[in-house]
Amino acid sequence: MKRHITPANLILGAILLWAGWHLFDWAVLKAVFRPDAAACHALEGSGACWGVVAEKYRVILFGRYPLDEQWRPLLATLLMLGLLGISTLQRFRNRRLWLVWSIGLALFIFLLKGGLFGLENVDTPRWGGLPLTLILTVFGLAGAFPLAVLLALGRNGRLPVVRTLCTVFIELVRGVPMVAVLFMAAFLFPLFMPRGWEFPSLLRVLVAIILFAGAYMAEVIRGGLLAVPKGQAEAAQALGLSYWQVQLTVILPQALRNVLPALMNSAIALFKDTSLVIIVGLFELTGALGLAVDGDPKWRAFALDGYLFIALIYWIGCFTTSRYSRSLESKAA
Amino acid sequence: MKVRAYALQAAIVAAVLLALYGLATLVAAKMRGLGVEPGFGFLWQRAGFDIGDTLIAFDAADTYGRAFLVGLLNTVSVAAVAIVASLGLGGALGLGQLARNRLLARLCEAYVELFRNVPLLLQVLIVYVLLIGRLPLPQEAWSLGPDVWLSKSGLALPWPTFTDVGLMLERPVLGRFTFSGGAMLTPEFLSVAAALTLFTAAYIAEVVRGSVQAVSRRQTEAAQALGLNDAQTLRFVVVPQALRSMIPPLANQLLNLIKNSSLAVAVGYPDLVAVADTTLNQSGHAVECIAIIMAVYLTLSLITAALMGGWHGRLLRQQGGYP
Structure with missing residues (x-):
C-alpha cells in the first residue's frame, strides 16, 4: 500500500504550488500582451512583457526579409x-x-x-528567422546523411587507405567545437576558392554544417553496420552480389532501421546547433531576435521575454520530434 | 583483384596529397596577396587589444601568443567549474528520477526534458540577460553568504592571496562603484558556466539514470535482504556497479561540455575561440588561428579521454573486470 501523503510530498508540493503560482502570475496575470513599451516598462519586471513578441514577431520569425x-x-x-x-x-x-x-x-x-x-x-543574405533555421536543418540533414553513409562504409571497409582517411576526418571533426567548423566556413572557404569565385555565406555555412553533422552521423551509422550479423554479408556475397549491391540492398537497410532512434537524436541535435550560425553572421531564429531588439532602445530591455518565446519554439520542435522517435521505437519493438 | 585495390588506394593517396598541396599554394598566394605572411611568427607580435577577463596579467602591449594563453586559461577554468557543477547536479537529478517519491521523480524528469530541448546558445543568452538585466547594482548587492555578493557586476568572493604574513583570505570590499579585493566572477563567466552546467546536467542525469537502471534489480533486493537501508544500498551496491557502464558515456558528455564552452564567444567571454576570433580579424592569419583552435580542443579532448579511460580501467581492475 503506497502512501501518497507524506511529509516530503507535502513540503515538495507546497514549494511546487508556490513556484507554479508565481510563474503563472508573472507569465499570464501580470504580463503585458499588447505591443506597448510604456506598459512593459511600468511592470518593472513583475510581469512578462510578451508585447516585445507582438511588436517584433515579423523580424523574429523572418529576419531581414x-x-x-x-x-x-x-x-x-x-x-x-x-x-x-x-x-x-x-x-x-x-x-x-x-x-x-x-x-x-x-x-x-x-x-x-x-x-x-x-x-x-531576394538574395540569401536577407533570408532569416524560422525559414533559415529550417533550411539549415533540413538541407543539412539531407546532405549529411549520404556523406555519413559513405564515411561509415569507408571506415568499416577493407581498404586501409580509405579507412584511415575516413577515421581521421571523423575524429578530427568530432574533436573540435562546431564554432571552429563554422569559422572555417566563414574565413577559410573563401581562401580555398580561386580568385573570382564567390559563394554566398549561406552556402558555405551549409557545407560546414553538412561536414560537421556528417561526421557525427557516420559514427551512429557505423554502430548500426557493426550490429548486422556477419552471416548476412557472407550470404549475400555467396549469392554473387557485388560489394555495393551487398551494402545497399542487404546491410544498410538493416543497419539504418536499427539506428533510426539515434539518427533522430542527431537530427534534434542539429536543429538546436543551427542556432550557432549567428556567430558567423547568419540571422536564424536566435540571431533574428538580436536583430529585432538590440538596436531598439525602447524594447532592448525585454530581450529576455523574446528569448523565452524562441526557446518555446525550439522546445516544441525538439520535444515533438523526440516523442515521435520514441513512438517509432515502441512500434518497432 | 588485389592489384586493382592497390592501384585504387595509390590513386586516392596521390589525389589527396595533390589537393592538399594545391590548396596550400593557393591559400599562401592569396594571403601574400593580402599582405599577410603565412606562418606562426605573428604570435610574437604585439596584440594591441585588451582582454576583460584574465587569470594572468595581460594588456594591449603583450603578444598574440600571450593572448591565446589567456584565452586557453579562461576556457579551461570555465570548463572545469562547469564539469564539477554539472557532475553534481546531473548525478543528483539522475538518482532523483529514480526516487521512490513519484513527485520528486517527475520533477527531475521535467527538468531533463526542459533543459535538453532548448539550444545551449539560447540558454547562455537567457542567463546572461537575466544576470545583467535583473540583478541589483553593486551598492544593493545580494548577500549570498559571508563576504559573497551577487550584483550586476558579477559575483564577488573572498580569495586567497599572498601577503606579508603569509596566505590570507582577501575579502571583497564595496568601493564607490563596485567591489575591489577578493575575486570577481564576471557576468560573462557566470552565464557561460551556469548555462553549461544546467544543459550538461540534463544529459548527465540521463546517463546516470540509464546506468543505474541497468544494474540488476536482484542486486538491490539482495542488499535489502541483508538489511542495508536505501542509502547504503545505493552507496555500496548500486553505484559502484553502475559506474563501470557510466564512465564511457559520461566521458562523452564531458568532452561535449569542453567543446561547448566555445559558445562563450556569443556573450563576449574571452575564451580561446573569442581570442582567436579577434586575432584572425585583426591580423588576417585565419588559417593559423583556426589551426590553433583545432589543435587545442583536440589536445583537451585527448587529455580528458585519457583521464576518464584511466579511471575506467582502474575501476575495472579493482572490481575484477566484467563478469
Missing part, C-alpha cells in the same frame, strides 16, 4: 512543416514521398529566392 514579401517565407515555412508532417503518417510513406519532397524543397527555395514568374528576387 523584405516586409512586403513576407507572405513568401510564411508560405515556405508552412510548406516545410506540412512536408515534415505528412512524412510521419504511415499511409504517405511510399516511393512517391521522394517525389513530393523533391518538388516541395524546390518550391520552398523558389518561394524564398523568387526571381521568376514575377516574384521579386
Whole structure:
C-alpha cells in the first residue's frame, strides 16, 4: 500500500504550488500582451512583457526579409512543416514521398529566392528567422546523411587507405567545437576558392554544417553496420552480389532501421546547433531576435521575454520530434 | 583483384596529397596577396587589444601568443567549474528520477526534458540577460553568504592571496562603484558556466539514470535482504556497479561540455575561440588561428579521454573486470 501523503510530498508540493503560482502570475496575470513599451516598462519586471513578441514577431520569425514579401517565407515555412508532417503518417510513406519532397524543397527555395514568374528576387543574405533555421536543418540533414553513409562504409571497409582517411576526418571533426567548423566556413572557404569565385555565406555555412553533422552521423551509422550479423554479408556475397549491391540492398537497410532512434537524436541535435550560425553572421531564429531588439532602445530591455518565446519554439520542435522517435521505437519493438 | 585495390588506394593517396598541396599554394598566394605572411611568427607580435577577463596579467602591449594563453586559461577554468557543477547536479537529478517519491521523480524528469530541448546558445543568452538585466547594482548587492555578493557586476568572493604574513583570505570590499579585493566572477563567466552546467546536467542525469537502471534489480533486493537501508544500498551496491557502464558515456558528455564552452564567444567571454576570433580579424592569419583552435580542443579532448579511460580501467581492475 503506497502512501501518497507524506511529509516530503507535502513540503515538495507546497514549494511546487508556490513556484507554479508565481510563474503563472508573472507569465499570464501580470504580463503585458499588447505591443506597448510604456506598459512593459511600468511592470518593472513583475510581469512578462510578451508585447516585445507582438511588436517584433515579423523580424523574429523572418529576419531581414523584405516586409512586403513576407507572405513568401510564411508560405515556405508552412510548406516545410506540412512536408515534415505528412512524412510521419504511415499511409504517405511510399516511393512517391521522394517525389513530393523533391518538388516541395524546390518550391520552398523558389518561394524564398523568387526571381521568376514575377516574384521579386531576394538574395540569401536577407533570408532569416524560422525559414533559415529550417533550411539549415533540413538541407543539412539531407546532405549529411549520404556523406555519413559513405564515411561509415569507408571506415568499416577493407581498404586501409580509405579507412584511415575516413577515421581521421571523423575524429578530427568530432574533436573540435562546431564554432571552429563554422569559422572555417566563414574565413577559410573563401581562401580555398580561386580568385573570382564567390559563394554566398549561406552556402558555405551549409557545407560546414553538412561536414560537421556528417561526421557525427557516420559514427551512429557505423554502430548500426557493426550490429548486422556477419552471416548476412557472407550470404549475400555467396549469392554473387557485388560489394555495393551487398551494402545497399542487404546491410544498410538493416543497419539504418536499427539506428533510426539515434539518427533522430542527431537530427534534434542539429536543429538546436543551427542556432550557432549567428556567430558567423547568419540571422536564424536566435540571431533574428538580436536583430529585432538590440538596436531598439525602447524594447532592448525585454530581450529576455523574446528569448523565452524562441526557446518555446525550439522546445516544441525538439520535444515533438523526440516523442515521435520514441513512438517509432515502441512500434518497432 | 588485389592489384586493382592497390592501384585504387595509390590513386586516392596521390589525389589527396595533390589537393592538399594545391590548396596550400593557393591559400599562401592569396594571403601574400593580402599582405599577410603565412606562418606562426605573428604570435610574437604585439596584440594591441585588451582582454576583460584574465587569470594572468595581460594588456594591449603583450603578444598574440600571450593572448591565446589567456584565452586557453579562461576556457579551461570555465570548463572545469562547469564539469564539477554539472557532475553534481546531473548525478543528483539522475538518482532523483529514480526516487521512490513519484513527485520528486517527475520533477527531475521535467527538468531533463526542459533543459535538453532548448539550444545551449539560447540558454547562455537567457542567463546572461537575466544576470545583467535583473540583478541589483553593486551598492544593493545580494548577500549570498559571508563576504559573497551577487550584483550586476558579477559575483564577488573572498580569495586567497599572498601577503606579508603569509596566505590570507582577501575579502571583497564595496568601493564607490563596485567591489575591489577578493575575486570577481564576471557576468560573462557566470552565464557561460551556469548555462553549461544546467544543459550538461540534463544529459548527465540521463546517463546516470540509464546506468543505474541497468544494474540488476536482484542486486538491490539482495542488499535489502541483508538489511542495508536505501542509502547504503545505493552507496555500496548500486553505484559502484553502475559506474563501470557510466564512465564511457559520461566521458562523452564531458568532452561535449569542453567543446561547448566555445559558445562563450556569443556573450563576449574571452575564451580561446573569442581570442582567436579577434586575432584572425585583426591580423588576417585565419588559417593559423583556426589551426590553433583545432589543435587545442583536440589536445583537451585527448587529455580528458585519457583521464576518464584511466579511471575506467582502474575501476575495472579493482572490481575484477566484467563478469
